[in-house]
Amino acid sequence: GKTEEIPVIVETPTAVLGQPTKLTVPADELVANPENITAELVDPQGVKTPLIISNASDGSPLIEFSPKNPGPHKIALYDDGKKISDVPVDAVAPIARKGELASID
Numbered sequence: 001g002k003t004e005e006i007p008v009i010v011e012t013p014t015a016v017l018g019q020p021t022k023l024t025v026p027a028d029e030l031v032a033n034p035e036n037i038t039a040e041l042v043d044p045q046g047v048k049t050p051l052i053i054s055n056a057s058d059g060s061p062l063i064e065f066s067p068k069n070p071g072p073h074k075i076a077l078y079d080d081g082k083k084i085s086d087v088p089v090d091a092v093a094p095i096a097r098k099g100e101l102a103s104i105d
Contacts, residue, residue, distance in 0.1 A: 015067045015091045023075065023087065025061045036080040037061050041089075044071035051075065067091035 015021040039051040075087040
């Protein structure tokens, strides 16, 4: 049988290098039991780092990560070991090129 991918609709979040970033995965978009969810950060070179998942106040998975390399990352979400989604994340350096401080929302 073919495993259907569950789309997780989030805007591409921007993470600042070296700063912890939190990403909430809306619980209603995950059919899976949040307690079975695991996640890993995949950097632009394909290096995978396991991520810690806690629960937000509404029970949805809250993922914390701290990217070390600039560029496009993915957060791979697994339900009981089966991949259910890839969430894109752009990692940016804290200082913009022109010497201005990058805005952090």
